[in-house]
Amino acid sequence: MKKLILGAVLITGSLYARDVMPVNNKLYANECGSCHFAYQPGLMLENSWKKIMRNLSNHFKVDASLNKKDTMTLTSYLVKNSSDKSSAYLSRVITKYTNPNRAPLRITQGQVFRSYHEEVRSRFFKRKSVGSASNCATCHTTASRGIYNENYVRIPR
């Protein structure tokens, strides 16, 4: 019986293991999360975040500008928690397979994202209920907790 419980705990533990550290910054969750899913900093390299934060007034052709103070606070939060600084599993994979000199501006452009989603048909991403590949939490029901495990993927109709 004890073994069974231990086994169950181990399996559940690995299912619920955090692939990246969840967002723990209120300013980040409010500011960035008001327009899109608040991507965990551990999903991209420091270099990617720096590039993004340098040009918020033209953020994928949308004005996402902030005042200087908030921009600096958020840049430092993102850099400190970027994939290169994190020991979480997915962060380490992303760091390992991304060339820092060619760090992408979009998570979805990254090599790791692409290979993990290779088997996901592009028409799924285009579904109205999904919107685009950038809406992590639409299919990854546990995304906001930093869990991207495929066991919790539910692609909406």
Added chain:
Amino acid sequence: MKKKILVFLLPLGVFASSFNPAMQNYVNDLKAQAKSDNTNFIDFSAKRGEQIFTSKHIGKRGKSISCSSCHSLNLGNKGKNVHTSKVIEPLAPSANTKRLSDVKNVKKWLRRNFNDVYTKQGTALQKGDVLYFINSK
């Protein structure tokens, strides 16, 4: 007793569409600017604001867009960001008391959204008109 409560609540209803003191200060600043831009200026207009809010323009992305593209035509309803599909809480203060309550936030979104829809900053007159329109909802 019930009548008494009603009598007390009535004035609140009448003034429900007024701004909080910080917001009123900001609106007054906009008024002063609008007056200095045009000496004929008297007051902002919710009607002109509605036109600004609902009319379509070629926006920052090179596509036809209006404020209501994301905020919907009924400000009491939830909207949806057309770029990201993220739900936007209602803009009408009557449906969402957080709206038009924080000057910093209001300034930020006026700056961003005028850029996105009109590809330039709004004038004091335009900003005031839009604020009157939203506040009337």
